[in-house]
Amino acid sequence: MEILSLLGQGFVVALTPLNIGLLLMGCFIGTLLGALPGLGPVNGVAVLIPLTFAFGFDPTSSMILLCAVYFGCMYGGRISSILLNIPGDEPAIMTTLDGYPMAVQGQAANALAISGVASFVGATIAVIGLSLFAPVLARAAIHFGPADYFALYILAFATIGGIAGVDPRKTLLSALIGLMLATVGLDPISGVPRYTFDSFHLYDGIEPIVALVGLFAISEILMLLEKHLKDRPKAIPVGSWLPQWGAIWRTRWAMLRGSGVGFVAGVLPGAGASLGSFMSYVAEKQTSNKNGTFGKGDPRGVAAPESGNNAASGGALIPMLSLGVPGSGTTARAVGDAHFA
Template sequence: MEILGFLLAGFAEALTPTNIALALFGCFIGTIIGALPGLGPVNGVAILIPLAFSLQLPPGSALILLACVYYGCMYGGRISSIMLNIPGDEPAMMTCIDGYPMAMKGKAPEALAISGIASFVGAVTSTIGLMLFAPLLVQFAIHFGPAEYFALYILAFATIGGVTGANPAKTLLAAAFGLVLATVGIDPQSGVPRYTFGSFELYDGFDPIVALVGLFAISEIFVMLETRMGDRQGAVSVNRAFARYSEIRQTFGAMFRGSAVGFVSGILPGAGASLGSFLAYTAEKRVSNKDGTFGTGDPRGVAAPEAGNNAAAGGALVPMLALGVPGSGTTAVLLALLISLNITPGPLLFQNQPDIVWGLIAALFLANVFLLILNLPLVGVFTRMLAIPMWALMPFVVMVSFVGVYSISHSTFDLTVMVGFGVLGFLLRKLDISVVPVVLGLLLGAEMEANLRRALAISGGEAGILVSSWISIGLYALTGCFLVIAVILAFRKRRRLAAAPVAGTERVFD
């Protein structure tokens, strides 16, 4: 009953005219961004963070806007996967396997409708899970002290490989580089400038928002300029966007199974929506592929991954809100927003600012309804967005990035820093190193250092305090397990690649 009371208070917050308008706008823009190949939820949220600041929105409203963009991107990613065989984002990868063959068979409307309903089922399931499980996780996290939080941050960095899917060594190297960037500025205890090289502008360190826009949006522009400026395939024509009830009914089991698998994978720090989509498809294939139709246009092969990735997206919000540890790359960007607004995610957020948390949960319920309404009758409109040429799209992204960043601080130095981070992100991508670990290092580095110093101050410099509780020991044990598993999986993948030098269709989704 207590949760119901909090939820009703959240709906009172979410149903204000401003928040309803922001939720609708976020859902619409998010769907468009998700449908555009290559952008995805991380870039979509990063690009629109400056807009939230320039509008001077209250923290709760800003979070509602960007969370709805996040959900909208997860819905929209399926559109280009089905219509063009190009995933709008990584989690939509698995939708290509059966979605595009359905479109080639003239069943694009059915595939779009089933995937839209599956996205709704997965997202609603995850929002209910967020409502139920985040408070329980908070009750556990309330026992955390500085030493336990330091161990939790170590675990977060050990699980980054799940977010990026990258080489473990490169991932940890990128995270270490992010931690180095987090030390730039005034030392919080001694007041001594660190790595500022005499620049007063760096005394406050690097603004996470500026770094995010540079690493994601600007670097994405450089990548598209190099590789994709002329790319645009023709989309399959869509005359209707609905399926018969009999076709939808046969996918209900796949939707609910995919939702359960996706939500559990989303809760795990570092797993993210990509793993949720993959596991949901794999599990459904083992359960339902008795006649060998998966991969040839089976509707269940569309429903399961779409439910899985949307459920995982909501599940990733659970550790971010309850523990302050992002469950995916996009929640790392949302974490940056909260930190920039002087809001500290974690157990105290539920106690000190429940209106923000429960207003967000209520807004996500509304967003799912808005997205279902948008994605069924307006699919034809969204697919036309795929025809926008890159030469028209990229100047708009550049304009939003520069105007948004400048509106935050009115500093040309920040624009230079943004471009510098954009070049850095481009170089990291060329080296096949994900920028997400750099972002997490930059975001979590200050709090990680503060908790380490606080723990050592409590113990008088005795390092044993870091392993003095069963919570810390358990977290370090999990860290070791994740690192060992990551090394084993990387070794097995390398052996498979060596054994099969010719790339096949199956390995694209490996």
């Protein structure tokens, strides 16, 4: 009964006109920022933090605004992923695998609608889990040691085989290149510079956003230019702007499975939405890819990672609010307001 009483008090505070207005404004701003490749939720929250101080918002209103921007960015990044094949942030990479093929087939409205509904389902399940199990999950997550994280990321790398295409060697090579790029910078234990070439700019490593824009956005632009120079590019069929609710309903189990996987991944400090999105997609592909349609425009390939990354975003709030330990880079930016609240 104490939980219900606290939830009631929370709704009384959250449903004031000011907080509802901040919620809507945060979602709108977050969607705009997320749709711009390279910004993402981390920068979106960072931009809005000074605004909360400038207008003198209390900690609760500030948290509502920042969380709204956070979740708005998580959806906004899917707009460019689906329509342009350019991920707006790291978790959106998995959405491009089936979202862009759906857009090419004239199902852009369906893909965006599935993304939006899946985001809502994942975030709702995460909020329910946050309300009911935050203290228990936070205590369990804080006991994760180096060995546990090592096993977790070994599992993540093992699941790379689940998204391997026709040539698994390319997938393995891509993973090795990613690991090589991740070693650039100061060693976290010894402090020895690795592959910095005596450049101070590389001491902090290669920023994921920089790598994301370079590998996906620029490459996509170059491919479009190449097609334009060779022959007249074909216009992508728009199709109906009205989503097919039957198609959305058929992805309901993918949304629920993705939400569960993503939520568990998000609770672990440092894992974040990227791991939740990746593992949700792989788990759904292993479960449902009976006809080999994943990667070719399967709606479930959009629903699973979208629900997973939003559930992971909500799960990342659990260690932040309960223990003051950020669950992701975005929550690290907002942890100050959480402490004051």
